[in-house]
Every structure is written in structure tokens, then in C-alpha cells.
Amino acid sequence: MPLALCASSHSPLIGLHDPAADIADEVHAQLAGARAFVEEFDPELVLVFAPDHYNGFLYELMPSFCVGAAATSVGDYGLPKGPLPVDRDAAYALARHALESGVDVALSEAMQVDHGFVQPLLFLFGSVEKLPPLVPVFINCVAEPLGPASRARLLGEAAGRALAESGKRVLIVGSGGLSHDPPVPRMESATPEVAERITHGRNPTAEQRRVRESRTVAAAGEFASGSTDFHDLNPEFDAFVLDAFESGDTTAFDERSTDWFVEEGGHSAHEIRTWIAAYGALSTQGDYEMTRRYYRPIKEWFAGFAVTTALPKATALPKATALPKATALPKATAQPKELAAQ
Ligand SMILES: O=C(O)CCc1cccc(O)c1O
Ligand SMILES: [Fe+2]
DSSP: OOEEEEEEOOOTTTTTSOOOHHHHHHHHHHHHHHHHHHHHHOOSEEEEEEOOOSSSOOTTSOOSEEEESSEEEOOGGGOOOEEEOBOHHHHHHHHHHHHHTTOOOEEESSEEEOHHHHHHHHHHHSSGGGOOOEEEEEEOOSSSSOOOTHHHHHHHHHHHHHHHTTOSOEEEEEEOOSSOOOOOOOGGGOOHHHHHHHHHOOSOOHHHHHHHHHHHHHHHHHHHTTOOSSOOOOHHHHHHHHHHHHTTOTTTTTTOOHHHHHHHHOGGGGGHHHHHHHHHHHHTTSOEEEEEEEEEEEGGGTEEEEEEEEEEGGGOOOSSOOOOTTOOOOGGGOOOTTOOOO
16 A cells, blocks of 8 residues: 655744744745655545644543544634545544554544644645545543553554555654643643633634633743743654654654653653654554654744654655656556656
């Protein structure tokens, strides 16, 4: 099965609270490179692993994992609001396969998603209108208690096997920062008002959203100006994480405790689970090669910001050399255009 992967950080502060122009330009060039990679692959289906930030998943009912059979963007941080194109049959097939293999995913016929899903998709496809059919898979990365990270790997592997049966060109997306600890509320330290919001606070008013989002922007300003009230970014930890994925070691986090992620990378480092699932999915089809690896700690965006792409080794795109013309591929195998013949 033709697969490709893009795992990248997200930050809703992009465009709202930018670092120096040369740094923002550098990241946008990397995202444009990832977008070109996706255009060349031309996916027929996109499997997206992403977290949520108390917009679509709240303590009223908090699953560890949820497959969306239909999904709507809440439109936080000025992102487009409204329905997303979901391949409902593929979502059910994935859920069925995950459940059969012992991964207890929830299923939603009306999933609400936030910037965690929508921002990387927009970077990779340009607009909601240009999105191919999706299978959105939520991974809880903020609402404690969390299970072990190894469960995200098992989820990803089940998803990878399920989609292998589709025979389609599938792009796997992982969305989340490496080390980072922006001010996302925690039940443990929540005031009664905040506890109420992260339990029942679905669909806030535009004004409530504005206030909340301007607080995130203000906090990023303090962090970037040197405030030590926040867990610092940790480039050494992030390099360790990227090395693990680059070397194909998708089990690297199996023995790591949830506390380890927090101590090394801050609370939102749990978003690495989306990468563990994405690379786990890719790994089910054999060895892979990381074809892009970019990293920079960016305090203005509250993120150890990384962009990676990967392909299965067997179908790695040739480096600039033209392929010998159509080495008589059997027609029926529907190879993606421009992928190397075996
Ligand atoms: O609005 C929120 O709750 C958090 C926003 C946010 C900021 C920086 C990096 C992230 O990954 C992120 O999600
Ligand atoms: Fe996030």
C-alpha cells in the first residue's frame, strides 16, 4: 500500500504572535516543502492523529482515543469553522479493526475538532475545500489521567493495518508540538470556573473565545520575553524524540512514564503521542525513511517546533534523478505517479 507521512508541530500562535520574520519565513518554507511532498504523493485518503484542547473533548466524557465518522471544525483562533470531509466507511473500518485488535477506541458521529486537527491540514492542503477525504483520530494528550504512550503506538499500528486493506494512497498526519507547555488548563489545579469550563464548556461564545485566545497570546509574549513561569522548551529532549522517529524506533517511548514526558518536555509534550501513532501506522508497512527533518525551538509560538516527512523505504522518492520510463508496471497495481518501480 502506498503510504506517506507528515508529522508536524502545530501552534495557533502562528500568524498571531510571530517570531522575527527570518524565523517565521524559515518555518513557512519548511511547511511549504511538506506541502509539495503531499502534492506529489497526491493522497486519496488522509489519516490524521491529533489532540484537542478542551474544544471537542471535555471532562463530561473523555475518551483516550476517538475515531471521527463525521467531524466539524470549531473555528478556534480564527481558523475556518464547519464540517470537514470525512470518509465515514473508512472511519468505521478503522474503528472496527482497532477494536478487534484490542484497542478500545471511541467512535463519534459528530466529532468537534480544533486547531490540533485543522491547522496542519490547512498548511498541507491550503484550504478546507481542497481537503481529500479524512479519517480523523483524536488522541487525548491533555486531560489527565493518561494511559501509557505505548497505547498510542498500538492504536497507530491498528490504524496502519486497517488502511493497508484500503489499497489507497494514504497520507498519515501527526499533529503536535514536541517539548512545550502553553497554558492549557488542568483539572488538578483548576478553579471552580475553569473546572466547569473544561467539563461542560463546549461551544463558547465568540467573546469567551476571544478572551481565552488573547490570554494564550499574552502568555506567549511573557514566555518569549523571558518569564520563567513556564516549563522551558527542551531542544535536547526534542532531538532525542526526533532521533527515535528517524531511526525507526517507534517503541522508544514504551517504557517511558507519563511523568517523564512532563518533566522533560512540559505538559503538552504528551502531544508526541500523535507522532507515536502516526509513525506506528507507517511502521506496519515495513521500514521507512525520514525524508525531511526540521526543528527549531520557538518561544513566541510556545513550541519546540518540528516538521518531518517520511516514506516507506520500498517506495522512497528518487532524489532528483528521473526514473527510467515506465518499467512495465503491471497496470492493475495502480502505483502512485512518480514512485519508484521495484
Ligand atoms: O489554546 C490552547 O489551549 C493551546 C494552544 C497551543 C499553543 C501552543 C502550542 C500548542 O500545541 C497549542 O495547542
Ligand atoms: Fe496543542
